[in-house]
Every structure is written in C-alpha cells, then in structure tokens.
Amino acid sequence: MHAVTSQHEPPPAQLRRNLFASMALIRAFETRVAELYRDGDIPGFVHTSLGQEAVAAGVGLALRDEDYLATTHRGHGHCLAKGVDVDGMMGELFARVTGLCRGTGGSMHIADPSHGVIGANAIVGASLPLAVGAGLSSKLLHQDRVAVAFFGEGAVNQGSFHESVNLAAIWDLPVIFVCENNIYAEFTDSRAMTRVPCVADRAAAYGIEAHTLDGNDADVVYAATAAAAERCRAGEGPILLEAETYRWHGHYEGDAQPYKPDDESLAWRDRDPLTIAEARLVHDDTATAEELAAVRADAGARVDAAVEAARAADVPAHEEAFQHVFSR
Amino acid sequence: MHAVTSQHEPPPAQLRRNLFASMALIRAFETRVAELYRDGDIPGFVHTSLGQEAVAAGVGLALRDEDYLATTHRGHGHCLAKGVDVDGMMGELFARVTGLCRGTGGSMHIADPSHGVIGANAIVGASLPLAVGAGLSSKLLHQDRVAVAFFGEGAVNQGSFHESVNLAAIWDLPVIFVCENNIYAEFTDSRAMTRVPCVADRAAAYGIEAHTLDGNDADVVYAATAAAAERCRAGEGPILLEAETYRWHGHYEGDAQPYKPDDESLAWRDRDPLTIAEARLVHDDTATAEELAAVRADAGARVDAAVEAARAADVPAHEEAFQHVFSR
Amino acid sequence: MSSVAEPQTTTRYIDALAQGMRTAMQEDERVVLLGIDVGAGGGIFTVTRGLHEEFGSERVIDTPISEMGYVGAGVGAAMTGLRPIVEIMFMDFVGVCLDPILNQAAKLGYMTAGALQIPIVFRTQTGAGRSAGAQHSQSLEAWFAHVPGLKVVMPATVTDAHDLLVAAVRDPNPVVFIENRRLYGMRGQAGEDPLPLGQARVARSGDEVTVVTWGQSLRECLSAADESSASLEVIDLRSLVPLDMETVIASVRRTGRLLVVHEAVQDFGAGGEIAARVADELFDELRTPVRRIGTPSVPMPFSPELERTLLPGAAAIAAAGEALLAEG
Amino acid sequence: MSSVAEPQTTTRYIDALAQGMRTAMQEDERVVLLGIDVGAGGGIFTVTRGLHEEFGSERVIDTPISEMGYVGAGVGAAMTGLRPIVEIMFMDFVGVCLDPILNQAAKLGYMTAGALQIPIVFRTQTGAGRSAGAQHSQSLEAWFAHVPGLKVVMPATVTDAHDLLVAAVRDPNPVVFIENRRLYGMRGQAGEDPLPLGQARVARSGDEVTVVTWGQSLRECLSAADESSASLEVIDLRSLVPLDMETVIASVRRTGRLLVVHEAVQDFGAGGEIAARVADELFDELRTPVRRIGTPSVPMPFSPELERTLLPGAAAIAAAGEALLAEG
Numbered sequence A, B: 001m002h003a004v005t006s007q008h009e010p011p012p013a014q015l016r017r018n019l020f021a022s023m024a025l026i027r028a029f030e031t032r033v034a035e036l037y038r039d040g041d042i043p044g045f046v047h048t049s050l051g052q053e054a055v056a057a058g059v060g061l062a063l064r065d066e067d068y069l070a071t072t073h074r075g076h077g078h079c080l081a082k083g084v085d086v087d088g089m090m091g092e093l094f095a096r097v098t099g100l101c102r103g104t105g106g107s108m109h110i111a112d113p114s115h116g117v118i119g120a121n122a123i124v125g126a127s128l129p130l131a132v133g134a135g136l137s138s139k140l141l142h143q144d145r146v147a148v149a150f151f152g153e154g155a156v157n158q159g160s161f162h163e164s165v166n167l168a169a170i171w172d173l174p175v176i177f178v179c180e181n182n183i184y185a186e187f188t189d190s191r192a193m194t195r196v197p198c199v200a201d202r203a204a205a206y207g208i209e210a211h212t213l214d215g216n217d218a219d220v221v222y223a224a225t226a227a228a229a230e231r232c233r234a235g236e237g238p239i240l241l242e243a244e245t246y247r248w249h250g251h252y253e254g255d256a257q258p259y260k261p262d263d264e265s266l267a268w269r270d271r272d273p274l275t276i277a278e279a280r281l282v283h284d285d286t287a288t289a290e291e292l293a294a295v296r297a298d299a300g301a302r303v304d305a306a307v308e309a310a311r312a313a314d315v316p317a318h319e320e321a322f323q324h325v326f327s328r
Numbered sequence C, D: 001m002s003s004v005a006e007p008q009t010t011t012r013y014i015d016a017l018a019q020g021m022r023t024a025m026q027e028d029e030r031v032v033l034l035g036i037d038v039g040a041g042g043g044i045f046t047v048t049r050g051l052h053e054e055f056g057s058e059r060v061i062d063t064p065i066s067e068m069g070y071v072g073a074g075v076g077a078a079m080t081g082l083r084p085i086v087e088i089m090f091m092d093f094v095g096v097c098l099d100p101i102l103n104q105a106a107k108l109g110y111m112t113a114g115a116l117q118i119p120i121v122f123r124t125q126t127g128a129g130r131s132a133g134a135q136h137s138q139s140l141e142a143w144f145a146h147v148p149g150l151k152v153v154m155p156a157t158v159t160d161a162h163d164l165l166v167a168a169v170r171d172p173n174p175v176v177f178i179e180n181r182r183l184y185g186m187r188g189q190a191g192e193d194p195l196p197l198g199q200a201r202v203a204r205s206g207d208e209v210t211v212v213t214w215g216q217s218l219r220e221c222l223s224a225a226d227e228s229s230a231s232l233e234v235i236d237l238r239s240l241v242p243l244d245m246e247t248v249i250a251s252v253r254r255t256g257r258l259l260v261v262h263e264a265v266q267d268f269g270a271g272g273e274i275a276a277r278v279a280d281e282l283f284d285e286l287r288t289p290v291r292r293i294g295t296p297s298v299p300m301p302f303s304p305e306l307e308r309t310l311l312p313g314a315a316a317i318a319a320a321g322e323a324l325l326a327e328g
C-alpha cells in the first residue's frame, strides 16, 4: 500500500457517530443483498461494496443534500450515505413499483435526483463526465453545489477519466473526483495496468490537487471530503481523492475470487472500517460498545423492514414498460 | 516557451546535410501545395506543415524504412521524411490513379505501408492506438521495428492519448510518441486547455520518459529520436518526445489566423528551421550556401515535376469506386 | 427551396442556424453552447460566429478536443438545470463520443422513471460531395433513430434550420440535430415560427410518385421533380424520430408509388424502415414496389469523380421516378 | 438446435467459441486475443477459459479498461501482421470504442486502395432477458451492417459458434462477431468445418411462412415453428454482411409470406432492410405483406416482467405466422 496522509481536523463526536451509523446501514444492506442475490431473490447483476463502507460514509456525510453525486455499478453505499431512502433502494433491487426507478433501473442504475444522485452507471468511467456537467451547472447557475464523481481505480484507464479531470481543471469546476482504489478491477490486479504507484500521482497531469487517503478510516475520508467541498465552494476548482480500500466480495456476487492472495484478503479484513471506527469511538468514550451494537442492530432491522416491504410490493404493470421513453 | 534540453550527440555531417535536404523537400512540397489549393487545383481539406519541417525530418531520418509511422491530418512532411514517393503523394492530392491510394485517400489519408506509413488520420488522436498496435506486432513478431505516432498538442486532450500511452507503457512496447506542439489546435490556443505547462509533464502519469525538444532544430529532433529508437529496440519501452514548433499557415489552407498575435508569428518565422540548419551548416563548413541553395532548387524542381506528372495522370475510372471495400 | 434561383437578400442556412441559437439563448438563460472552437473562433464553418461576443464565454464555451468529456458533461449539465447545445464538429466524430449519447442521454430519463430530464441538443453536421474523405463524410442518422430515447432531426431548408433548432432546444428530450454542410451557403426564407418536432412537409405536390427524403437530398429531389417527366410529390420528413408516417401514407395512398432517397449508405439505412412500413401498410394499394436510392456500400472516396459516382443525384432520382411510372 | 432436449454429452455454445479460438490460434501463430480479463481470469463469462494457460500471455493478453486504446491497438496490429481477436465485453460498450471500428478498421483498406489489409475479429456479445439493464442489453448489429467495410456475423447455433468464429478469423477483413450470452449454456453439435462467411441456413423447412432471423431469436423461431399451426420455414441468416438474400428469396418465392424476427429494436433495425428488399424483389409474388417482429422502441428495463413484455418470444412469433396465413 501507498503512504497515506491526512492533514485535516478529525470530525466532531456526533458526526463520528453518524459516520458509524451510515457504515452500519451500508454493511447491513450489502450483507443482506448478497444473501438475497445468492438466493435468487434479486435479478440482474449485483456488485456489493462490503469493506468499502468508510469511503461512502465519509464522502456522503461531508456533502449537502443538494450536492450532486454520480456513481458506478458499485454504488449502493454511496446512495445510502447520501441519504437515499432504504425502501426505495431495496424496492428497486427487487424491481418493484416502490423502487426509486419503479423497477426500470436496478442495482446498477439506482438514481435519486431528489438527493442529488444523478445515477449509478454500468459503463465504467461514465460517472466522470456527468459529474463534470453537474459541476458546470452549479457554477453557471451560481448554485454553490458540489458534484462528486465516484469511480474505481480501474476506471482511471478510461479516456473519460483523462478528459473529464482536465475539463474540470481548466474550467475550475466544483467537482470532487473520488477514486475508490480497491486494487482490483474485476479479476485484474490494477497495479499491473499502470506503471504509476498510485492514482493520485496521475492527477499531476492535470495540475490539480490530489490526496491518497486511508479509505477504511471514515474520519479521514470525511475530513478530506469536507475540506475539498469547501475548496470547491470557494471557487478553487476540482480535487481528486484516492481512497485506498478493499472489496471483500467478488467483483460480482458469485465470483469466487481465485485471483486474490489469501493473506491479502485476510489483512484487509483485519482493517474492517466498522471495527476501526468502533474501536476509536469506544476508546475515546464517544460511544459505548453497547450503543454501537444497537446501531448495528437498528440498521439490520431497517434493512429487514425494507426487504419485507419490497417483497410485498407490486411488480410494475405491463404498460409501464412504455412510459418515460420521452419526457413531455 | 518551455525550457528545452538536448542531451544527445549531434548527428554527423552527411546526416545533417540529409536533414536539410529533407526539410527543403517538405518546404517546397508544402509551399506548392498551398498555392495549388488556393488555386483550386487540389480538392478537399489541406493542412500544411510549413514551419514544422524540422520535426518531420528529424524523426523521419532517425527511423529505418521498415519502422512504422502513423500520422495525422498534417502529415505530408512526415511521409516525405520517411521516404514516401513525391509523385505518389502529389498524385494522391490531385486524386489521380498515380496517387498512393489511387485517389481514394487524399491529403488527410496518405498511406504507404511499403515505407511503414500505416496511414494519415483525419480523426484527432486516432494515430496513437494504431501505432501502439504496430508496436505490439513488432514486439510479438520479434521484428525489431519501432512505431512512431505523430500527433498535435491538441490531441493530448483526447482519451485515446491517455489510453494509448498507458498501454504502450505497461506492455513495454517500442513506440515513440511524437507530439508536435505548435501551440494551436485549429483556432484555439492550447495553453488555455490544460493547466500543465508542457505535454512532456503529462507523461509522468504513465511512468514513461519524456523530453521537450526544440522542434525547429532538426539536429536536436534527430538525435532525440535516434536515442529513443535505440531504447525501443533494446526493449526498454515507449518514450514521449514533445517537439516545440509553430504552424506558419492557418489550421487549414485559407484560415486567416486572426487568433494569433503578430509578434508571436514573427518571432517564430525568425526561427525558421531551414535557416537555423543552413546557418549552422555553413558556419561549421559542412556545406556552402551555394550547395544549400542548390538543394533547395532541386527540391523545388522535384516537386514541380511531381505536379506536372499529377496533372497529366488519369483520374480513377468509375469502377474503382467499388474496389477494395473488402480484401479477398 | 425550389431549384429556381432565390433572391440574394434572403437568409443563408448557416445564418438561420445562428439565429436559431440566438433565439433559443434569448428566450432561455439556461441554454449554453459547448464545442470545439464554437466560441471566440466562431466555429470552423462560422456557424456560431457572433454568439460568443453576444452571450459571453460563460454561455458559449470553447472546449478542448475532448468530445467524450464535453459531450458527457453536456448530458450531466442537462440533468442538472442547463439546456446545452453541444456541437460535434463532424458526425463521423461520434466514434469518439458515443457513450454519453447512446447510454446516458438516451436512457437515463427512462431508467429513472422520468425523475431525470435531459434537454440537450447534439448539433452535428454531415455531407459528402466535397472530397472530405471517408472519415469526414458519413451520414449516420439511422444509428440514432435506432436508439430509443433520442429524437433525430435533419433540417433541409433555411426556414427549418432556424425553426427546428429552436424546437429542438425547447424539447425536454435529447435531440440529435443533423445539419448538412453542403447546405450552409443556401439561401431561403428565414424561419421564425417553430412547430413541435415530428411534422413532415410536402415540399412539392405531385400525383404520380411519392418521393420521401430528408436533409440535403431534398434539393436533389426537388431538382429531379423539375426534370422528370413523371409528376413527383416530394416529402421532406424533417425528423426520423418522431416519424410522421401519416403524411407519407396519405401521399402514397394517392400516388400508389414510393421512392425513398437519402444520402446515407442505402444498406441498412433509414430508408429501409420507411420502405418496409409502407410496403406493409399499403400492401394492397401500391402500384409498384417501393424503391430506395442511397449511397452504395462503399466508404466515401476522396476523388471528386468517384464521389459523384456514388452520391444519389437529381438525374438518378428523376430516372427512378420515371421507371416506377413505367412499371405500373 | 431444435427445442427438443439435446443429449448432455454434446458441446456448449460457450465451449464451441473457446474451441473456435483454439482452432484459429493453432492454425495461425499470428492470431492473438486481447480484452479485459480474457487472460488469466478466463473471461467474465468463462469463454476464454484455458486459452491463457495453453497459449501464454503473449498471445492471450489482458488489457486495462481502455477499450478505445486496445481496440485501436488491435486494428493497428492487424495492419502490421497480427490477426487479433479483440473482445468488447458487452456490445453496449462500443459507445467508448467505436472510432477504431467505424473510422479505422472499416475504411483503411479502402482508403489505401487495398495496400493495407485489416484481418481482425471484434468479438462481442449481446442479449437481453436477464435483467442486465438498459446499458447492458443492446443489440446493435444494424449499426455495423450500415458501415461499408465491416462484416457482421451472429452465430445462433453451437456448430456455428465454432465454425463462424474460425471463418471470421480466416477472413482477411474486419469482422464484427456478435454472440448472445443467453446462448452460452446451450448444448449442440460441435462444429469443425468452417464455411466461408455469407451463407444462410434453412434451420427448419416449412411451406407456408418464411421466417428470417439470426442470433438467439432463432431458438424462439424454432419453438414458434413447433407451436404454430402454420408451417414455418425458419432461415438463420448467420451474417448480415455478407447478406445471403438468395436463400431468403428462394424460400419466400415458395411460401409467398415473410416474417423477419430479431431481438434488436425493431425501428430502424436490420429487419427493415430485409423486409424492404423482399417487398421490392418479390412484389408480384408475395401473398401478404412482409411483417417484422423486434423489440419496441424502449430502452431495456431492469424488471424481468417488463423485459418479458418487450422481447419477441415464441408465442408472438407463432401468432404472427398464423395471422399472415389468415391474411392471404
């Protein structure tokens, strides 16, 4: 792993508790989704973000509700942390009318513009230009909104990364490029796909500031994002944050991950973002172990309720297939 | 302009005379082509490389006949320096059957695989992946050939630049990326389209060696290319050369260039690559002024002959339109 | 729009386009222009000349040569409150920026069950016949018409250049707006009264053969109507999506004969759709088979002679009309 | 290939594809594979499993997520002596890598009057019906068939998966080779005897209605033939370019009725071309109008129920056949 630094103030106590709660919700959601998918309850492709909860929570909580967020095939956590409704998300995964997209989108395409989420994207690298456009809107409409593009380290090799970061740079747009470097892109160790040790180093080509962060420490991610958002709102242009983290599960649910060395997986499991947060919260008396266990239990119950609601909901009627092809 | 260094040995005397002859041929060709286009003798779009002769000559003469070269809409000089036949080129610009492509390609699409030229390209940035592929062939077929991709500084903002340089880097391919930085992309000052002062700096994102060169000094370009080709043949992977130069004419013939400051144009005219070479050749007694004048006159005569031959040649017959859509 | 010479005091197609953008920008502040050299340079074909001065660099935005990035940013901006007009300089360049059109703009409205609206106009131009070569001559409207969620508009007259452009900007959906550069200098009546998209126009009445066309081929069809001994009714479709089949069917019901003409390659072109629909719906009423005239399946050659060989012209259209009449 | 259960000892479509690549790689050293995770990972659908072990990493090459770069490099490699098979993981991803196919591979042979040959296979797959969402479900074969210079092949049987792939690699031209992932598990007769491209196959004889189809729709058509009270003659086109109209015409001449079926969107799809040609050529012989069945103009929704609503299935095909018979 690359040297990691954080030059920012840690977040205050309540916020740290909220970060934990957000991670707990994502953990519960993704754990449950993995089971549901295994059991054939959810159709399509599913990519979970287990192990990466700190990035989602740290970024999501540092943003305002009206800030924009464009995400990827691995976007459940990002949406949850941004405040998107759990029932709406679960309903969407179940392809029910209660889903945020009424069943037309699915896991890879969850969107909720009412919370600034302008879409999850199944095209690697496509989130970046969209976020640049959202940043352009914010700037030209004088809206003080920040736009975040999430993407993986694999997406950095797409031309759209290059073009988008450069555009945001020359136009001084309020865009935060958040690269979740979980080392793998599908079955490929991304370190073999570049000669450069970390993604943040590649930002130099665009003349923008970039930081490599411990992506399993929500406090660190939060602080860096909050600082970046402030910069953006001050009109100082884009910034790139590389969050080093790890994908616990396979690329998609069902992938047995033969390509990962065991010791690597184990070492990262030891760096569970929830455990890290938990230990620190308890250690500095911000919360008790019991309180945190209750938070986890609440999250589980919340997700259970969402699953029940989704199961009970209707599937879309035949005619819905033909709606919304065009707006009127 | 950016600081320019050359750490290579200057080329020997005969080679320097050849570099001058190559530049003289390009100068004569492009000057004549500009006139012919103005007079309506050549159809389509024409982009000349007047002022940039030293890059073409320096690169072209440092390569072997079998080395590959992929070029751009502004590629006449590159082809000439690589040894492509003047009659075939002029015939192509006139859309005659004597043209290298029998009139199907034209100025933007001159190609001559028999000299390694795998095509001029009217899509900005498209030369790079093609050269990467040629480098891949050379490597896998153990051919010891080098592949050169020419492109402008404007093309650096295309995703294909990013993807191609990275591919060549991770696969250690024998590819020389030659960026002709003539400051402008069409009517746009490219310095406004990046925050980074020079293209060579952007190569750091791929972990490859890069040099910024005085692109109006053919000796410098030659030496750098020869060294790069040697590296490539030794299996040490790709390299990027940024040749700083200037486009004397408009983006296309006919463009009045209102966007260029007069003093800038004048300053670069003072740095005429032929004059630079001439002065040095005469100064160190490698050639006399008379000899060099004769070289220029010969070049002019060669081009005149090509024009006459092209004028006299047939246009392709109707049926030729339908040939070569597929190979058999 | 007839082939009779127009008075020189009327407007040029190119000015009507500029006026269309001006109208749209005046009536809605959220309309912005993005593209390569659309700003200070006024556009490579001078289409946007004057708009930068009038509306400033916040609304008329020069981009780097990063089509994937800026077209995608346009889509992101359209989702978040702007109404961008994004220029893709040549239609052939969609090869480097298709994803934002195909997978983002066309689908995100549907995939979010209407939560996202994407009011964007992709302005581009096509047009063979001036030796621009195979990479600068393609008419690909059929591709876009085949993608659910995109509207596809091709103005064939000066009036429509203005009116359809304004209508496209007012439309809340993504519109691919395809100009033809061979029409840029054409003079005609200035438009002012935009209709909603999707209404074909009987450009010339006749009663023996219906000729359906769009874009620059309209001129050829009108000339053919002048020349032909058959009485041709010429219909300008104006848009492929929405497709006004009613006007077509009504005409063919009267004439009993149909010829579909387009500049695009005939094989698997949009003409097949029109032909198939009419041959189906009017099976019992057609006097003769539906015929199509398009470019043969050949990349467009540079040679002016070969290009003329391939492009559908007035004489061939007139002859085809007469042949149909002779058939039955 | 009929809908009757096949013995489990026969080969799967996916293995036939692998065997096709193996055959091609064994018979010609210049054949190499390029794509995301095609190597050590064996392909996201396991299509290339085993090939990396067998042929090594010089011939089975894992790429970064840089489609524009590696597809373009494949084209460059094809021009310079290799015969690459380049995988584009989902057909939808052509949005990020179309230029090398559209503007390079399809045109450079023609534009060089045959001096360059480009023997490359673009392997890709499509196939809706498994809730992959709108960005992972598109069938865009009509696009490629509309581009002169590309061959377009769609194997519908296990035998053809092998044979057409080998034939595609042997062909000296660029071939877009479109698999359907819903066929991957299908069992059938292993192929071994490649025919040249361009020969349609009567998959099932009948004498009342000709049904022309390709790709996975063949299965639906064969089931429809089983179910339908009309006698359907089912023709598998196998390739759109070259297009074997003779087989189609011969059949329709006998039956007097034609139904064209494809999974792609019906509007402006390839079915229009077939329908238009037959309606023209057999104007006097058709008993009923030519009908088409494709997907309605809607982005493919995630919901399994909505997806089923849209995709052409055996029941609808059987009914359409019967309706034609009832009509005349």
Ligand SMILES: Cc1ncc(C[n+]2csc(CCOP(=O)(O)OP(=O)(O)O)c2C)c(N)n1
Residues within 6 Å of the ligand: A073, A074, A122, A123, A124, A125, A151, A152, A153, A154, A155, A156, A180, A182, A184, A185, A186, A247, A251, D036, D065, D067, D089, D093, D096
């Ligand atoms: C343009 C494109 N190419 C390939 C894919 C297939 N694909 C989906 S996810 C993925 C890996 C992405 O890796 P990374 O960006 O690191 O994200 P992660 O999955 O690790 O979160 C690939 C190759 C795709 N969806 N889009």
Ligand SMILES: Cc1ncc(C[n+]2csc(CCOP(=O)(O)OP(=O)(O)O)c2C)c(N)n1
Residues within 6 Å of the ligand: B073, B074, B122, B123, B124, B125, B151, B152, B153, B154, B155, B156, B180, B182, B184, B185, B186, B247, B251, C036, C065, C067, C089, C093, C096
């Ligand atoms: C993909 C694409 N976008 C835009 C263009 C239009 N275009 C042709 S040349 C050019 C400028 C290229 O600038 P640069 O790369 O610096 O090369 P130069 O002309 O200076 O040699 C542009 C924008 C194109 N041909 N292809």
Ligand SMILES: [Mg+2]
Residues within 6 Å of the ligand: A152, A153, A154, A180, A181, A182, A183, A184, A185, A186
């Ligand atoms: Mg990753």
Ligand SMILES: [Mg+2]
Residues within 6 Å of the ligand: B152, B153, B154, B180, B181, B182, B183, B184, B185, B186
């Ligand atoms: Mg330039």
